[in-house]
Amino acid sequence: MLNDKIPLHEEEWFEKLAIKIFSDIGNLTKDKIGISRESYGRGETLGINYIIDLAEEFGFYVEKDDAANIVLSLDKSIQSNYILVGSHMDSVPQGGNFDGLAGVVAGFLLLANLKEKKIRTSLPVKVLILRGEESAWYGKNCIGSKALFGLLSSEDLKSTHRTTGNKLSEAMNASGAKLDLIKNSKSLINSKKIEVFIEIHIEQGPVLVDKDWPIAIVTGIRGNYRHHKIRCKGDAGHSGTIPRYLRKDAVFAGADLITRMDDHWNTIEQHGGDLVLTSGIFHTDIDNQAMSRIPGEILFSFESRSQDISTLDALEALLRSECKTIERERGVHFEFDNVIKSYPAECNQEVVEKLLDASESLGFSRVSVASGATHDAAIFSNQGVKTGMIFIRNDKGSHNPDERMEVKDFMKSVSTLDKFINDY
Numbered sequence: 001m002l003n004d005k006i007p008l009h010e011e012e013w014f015e016k017l018a019i020k021i022f023s024d025i026g027n028l029t030k031d032k033i034g035i036s037r038e039s040y041g042r043g044e045t046l047g048i049n050y051i052i053d054l055a056e057e058f059g060f061y062v063e064k065d066d067a068a069n070i071v072l073s074l075d076k077s078i079q080s081n082y083i084l085v086g087s088h089m090d091s092v093p094q095g096g097n098f099d100g101l102a103g104v105v106a107g108f109l110l111l112a113n114l115k116e117k118k119i120r121t122s123l124p125v126k127v128l129i130l131r132g133e134e135s136a137w138y139g140k141n142c143i144g145s146k147a148l149f150g151l152l153s154s155e156d157l158k159s160t161h162r163t164t165g166n167k168l169s170e171a172m173n174a175s176g177a178k179l180d181l182i183k184n185s186k187s188l189i190n191s192k193k194i195e196v197f198i199e200i201h202i203e204q205g206p207v208l209v210d211k212d213w214p215i216a217i218v219t220g221i222r223g224n225y226r227h228h229k230i231r232c233k234g235d236a237g238h239s240g241t242i243p244r245y246l247r248k249d250a251v252f253a254g255a256d257l258i259t260r261m262d263d264h265w266n267t268i269e270q271h272g273g274d275l276v277l278t279s280g281i282f283h284t285d286i287d288n289q290a291m292s293r294i295p296g297e298i299l300f301s302f303e304s305r306s307q308d309i310s311t312l313d314a315l316e317a318l319l320r321s322e323c324k325t326i327e328r329e330r331g332v333h334f335e336f337d338n339v340i341k342s343y344p345a346e347c348n349q350e351v352v353e354k355l356l357d358a359s360e361s362l363g364f365s366r367v368s369v370a371s372g373a374t375h376d377a378a379i380f381s382n383q384g385v386k387t388g389m390i391f392i393r394n395d396k397g398s399h400n401p402d403e404r405m406e407v408k409d410f411m412k413s414v415s416t417l418d419k420f421i422n423d424y
């Protein structure tokens with residue numbers, strides 16, 4: 001335990017505590033490459049159990065909510081409104097150590113600081129450690145926070161694991177989530193009691209590194225519309241014998257679609273719209289395809305992200321109409337899955353200003369950015385909770401094992417949050 005070795009009330013002590021937690025949880029959840037903390041699964045639970053043990057050593061009060069998220073606080077029963085601080089414990093498979101965990105450790109340090117220095121804030125603070133934010137495991141994101149607000153459908157609960165095929169409902173049940181309550185689609189949290197929700201997170205993009213900003217305050221979060229599996233079916237055939245006008249080539253049809261969508265993207269961007277498009281999965285069936293075989297089928301994903309819901313709706317309509325045109329022109333057929341929608345979210349303007357004030361008063365830059373990635377904060381904001389986010393500069397991207405974050409930058413985000421809460 002750090003308490004024995006390092007004098008209390010020193011900033012250096014908190015920095016060492018942060019380094020220790022990052023390193024311990026990183027080691028506990030190490031994979032062959034990077035770290036893996038599976039949503040409602042092994043690595044996530046290992047990380048959560050580590051935090052629970054440490055919280056008990058520090059004398060924090062620990063609760064598990066009905067969605068099996070963990071809540072830490074300094075008082076056993078909080079009746080008044082409270083400030084909620086949190087982020088997620090899970091990671092993508094073979095990901096980096098700081099995505100999600102940075103916000104969890106920030107919340108822990110915040111409580112440790114309040115307790116060790118015996119600081120009384122105007123409103124009590126709770127720290128929420130969320131499960132299941134990453135969509136990589138079950139194809140659904142923000143599971144822990146959606147469950148809290150009754151936003152998980154019975155269809156969502158039937159989602160299957162990326163490799164084992166096990167159902168999400170089974171994993172949630174095994175983690176202690178109350179499925180009978182979650183299935184009712186009722187809110188499991190009294191959101192009126194949450195005065196404000198703040199999430200600290202690494203940026204996961206290149207802007208802060210490019211601008212040389214250690215931290216920045218987030219103005220809003222892009223929403224996304226996602227198709228995990230669109231199938232394009234044509235006709236397989238001999239590559240040498242079938243002339244162009246008789247071909248039904250699925251790869252050429254898919255490539256045509258992506259080129260058309262790229263043109264729409266360019267037009268929307270030139271008119272000032274906010275949009276990013278990605279087709280991260282795009283393949284033929286390697287088992288039956290060959291160099292000399294016209295591809296009869298492809299499978300691809302399609303994702304659009306924007307801060308503006310009307311742009312996302314327009315893009316979805318364009319995607320469908322371009323598919324219809326290509327079907328007519330190329331004799332193929334597109335089969336769509338259900339689109340999964342995460343709506344854009346705005347951070348609360350008053351909270352943004354207060355976070356900017358806190359950052360500036362500590363001598364850090366007064367700067368803000370939009371979030372390209374989805375976060376649990378978007379769920380809280382869209383449920384009417386006043387929400388804010390602080391981004392920490394991180395290098396080498398995110399959702400990969402090379403993700404980097406400087407602890408000095410991280411400590412600036414914690415100080416900003418601490419100042420924000422003390423001034424609230």
Ligand SMILES: [Zn+2]
Nearest residue numbers: 088099100133
């Ligand atoms: Zn994250």
